Amino acid sequence: MRLRWLLLPSVFLAACAHEQVAQAPAQPIVAQPAAPVADATPQAKADDTAELKRLLTGPIAHFDFDQARLTDQDREKLQTLAKALKAHPAARIRIAGNCDELGTEEYNLALGQRRAEVARKYLADLGIAASRLETISYGENRPAVEGHDEAAHAANRRDEAELLSTR
Numbered sequence: 001m002r003l004r005w006l007l008l009p010s011v012f013l014a015a016c017a018h019e020q021v022a023q024a025p026a027q028p029i030v031a032q033p034a035a036p037v038a039d040a041t042p043q044a045k046a047d048d049t050a051e052l053k054r055l056l057t058g059p060i061a062h063f064d065f066d067q068a069r070l071t072d073q074d075r076e077k078l079q080t081l082a083k084a085l086k087a088h089p090a091a092r093i094r095i096a097g098n099c100d101e102l103g104t105e106e107y108n109l110a111l112g113q114r115r116a117e118v119a120r121k122y123l124a125d126l127g128i129a130a131s132r133l134e135t136i137s138y139g140e141n142r143p144a145v146e147g148h149d150e151a152a153h154a155a156n157r158r159d160e161a162e163l164l165s166t167r
Helices: 002-023 044-050 050-055 072-087 104-124 152-154
Strands: 057-060 092-097 131-138 158-165
Touching: 050 057, 057 072, 057 104, 072 104, 072 131, 092 104, 104 131
Parallel strands: 092 131
Antiparallel strands: 057 158, 092 158
16 A cells, blocks of 8 residues: 555656646747848948048137147137047047248247147146047148238147058
8 A cells, every 4th residue: 555655656756747848849949040241331331430521621720929839718628529530439630730921931840839839738737648649730831811911920820630541
């Protein structure tokens, strides 16, 4: 009699296990292939630098007569440029210092270099690697505006930047 009580739970468990397997057959796990990642088209890559190129259009700083100090407005422009450069870590730019026609050629070349360097230093202080920033001075040799009045002089006292590479 004892033996029957011992065998009965074993038979019951085996029957239950068999029913569960029969009711819910195991489904094989099939790994879904990952969707292919499309490379950016050349047009998409070009559009990626559009904002950076836009920021480099026109002067990035203007200066008072015989000065190489950034204004608050210049700092704001350079902060925006720094953000764009951080978004494009391979981009390199050249900052060009320019002057009005007043003063000697040698003096204006030196002043233009100081102007370019002040913008380069500010960008470096904002976290842009100095190796990504070149400077050059054109002195009075590349005026933005032709003329001999104060309006022309003010427009020519500037820093401009150009994109050298994005790779």
